[in-house]
Amino acid sequence: NLIRDIFVSAPGKAILHGEHAVVHGKVALAVSLNLRTYLRLKVTTTGKVCINLPNIDTFHCWDLSELRWLIHNFSAQRLDAELVKRLREFVGATNGNLDTCSMATLSFLYIYISFNSFLSELPSLTLTVWSELPTGAGLGSSAAYSVCLAAALLCTSGAIPVPLKEWDHTARWCQEDLELINSWAFQGEMIIHGNPSGVDNAVGTWVPRSTKVLVARVKDKINKFPSIMTPVLDSVDAVSCTCEKVLSEMTCEPITGEHYNILEELIDINQHHLNVMGVGHPALDMLCQVTLAKGLHSKLTGAGGGGCGITLLRPGALGQLEVPDGTVQDLRDCGFDCWETSIGGPGVQQHSPLSVKEEILEILNRD
């Protein structure tokens, strides 16, 4: 009944408003992006476990015998401190080594071993991941990776069914199964992050070290100026709620220019608030300036302190997104990379090979 080969994908996420404020109990507004992470899991008979993460030049193969000693009796319902400690030593990710490659390896091994420790034999498999998302930019590449890992490993272990029917291109799981995927993805995130945001278990940011520093910086400012900073967090909270209200209006009313005007004002207000919270960066100020020169409004998204910003594009006369002439070139001239995307893509799903974009399928099948 075990499946041999499975393709899954999960979307990246952007935090529109509320980054940082969320760790102080405020609302944050996160949306899925139409940029995705794809994973192929192939059950093999090689007696090896292999992971290929070509985005981050990470390739590992272990003999099952190497992994067996890591298994011991533990509760799979919560993060197991002893297992994490052993795994950190195993992958060489002890104190101070928190680089992306080690963390990706660590979270794979944690979920793989947690799922399979009760079996008499660990399964032999090869896992390949390719992502359209930039790493370390606060666009949820870490969460998308963890979600794909959890979905594929839960499927191959038989803990959740294979939803794809013969005639489907893509398929999603039922709510209960999605909750199980999500809770395991969150365990992966917990290993990696010093302070997962808690916005949503599926929303994580892959910013290995700096998130902790920046969260500490916000906390320091709150401790230093509580009477000044507490109302700023309240205002950020209201920005998130107002934005959510506008976005939901836009799904059920005719969309007007005024909707976009308000979204732009909210972006400007929150960008100032994030600077007040001490998580801004000169590069993000430059992003705001360069895009404002083209009439566009931007803010940082995610952890801040560099990282990634979002710029709102208005629809043109024909409904397509409109990028004013020269904007992308101006941004590239300042050293920025640009991704154009819409929000509201589907969550984690299983794919038939036919429904995976050809160039991505080629990468996933490369081994």
Place this chain on the structure above:
Amino acid sequence: NLIRDIFVSAPGKAILHGEHAVVHGKVALAVSLNLRTYLRLKVTTTGKVCINLPNIDTFHCWDLSELRWLIHNFSAQRLDAELVKRLREFVGATNGNLDTCSMATLSFLYIYISFNSFLSELPSLTLTVWSELPTGAGLGSSAAYSVCLAAALLCTSGAIPVPLKEWDHTARWCQEDLELINSWAFQGEMIIHGNPSGVDNAVGTWVPRSTKVLVARVKDKINKFPSIMTPVLDSVDAVSCTCEKVLSEMTCEPITGEHYNILEELIDINQHHLNVMGVGHPALDMLCQVTLAKGLHSKLTGAGGGGCGITLLRPGALGQLEVPDGTVQDLRDCGFDCWETSIGGPGVQQHSPLSVKEEILEILNRD
């Protein structure tokens, strides 16, 4: 017992924190500057009332007979709407004409007539004013002018005594007299401003039209996003209170670099808040950038929407203010005028001619 000739001066003011928020009931922090407005009032026998305001190219002479018809029975304790209406017509400052020259003339005539209407004969006099303060920059040139007018006219009418003794260079009035000067200066301010800030009767800003528009802009934003803007005003309030606390610590404790660090942080926070309130301006953003490149922190002061900014200078090794090399030139290259000043100068005072700077005395004696 009437005096024939009197020199008075009053300081300009800067709002360190709380501009705009103050009209919504929040604290603002205003300080006097060591930039002053000087006034000479000479009682004459020409049968004329003359005002010379060389800073703003305003020179008027009226025959007493021209002014007499403006007098009628009114309460001098509050702004008299009928007198103001007649004066507006007299100086041609009816609706829509709110330029600096007309407003300066109007407030002079209002105070002059209010003081002297109970006399059988209006006094013949010449009044000359020179200011070190820029006009229309939110540095209180209007308040300093009104304070000088009130002090000199109250003195010549005998309502308050002449404080200067033969051997004094400068002298100030007692608290009760200062309150009378202040309340009359406020009447002058009331004529000019659509919405006097109420921070302090002696603190006014001479920004004829734009103050009203910018105050309206803040109000519009509050009405549009109450849940977002109300906490911002609370935060601005806390910035003002924190700054006041730090400044008072600096008067009784040894001043440390940390005091200046906090003052700089407060400036940055409030500048962001003012942008959120919609009263920023690209020129002020540029001021912040140009000075930050020299390690200095700036914010707008007063009405905003252009106008004036303040930049904090730290004391150097010898206690003098330190302006990093090239700062003033960089600012001038961007089209800014620069004034270097300290805070905490004395309030309104009477001068002997000897205690007025020579170049200013020369201007005041020119007629």
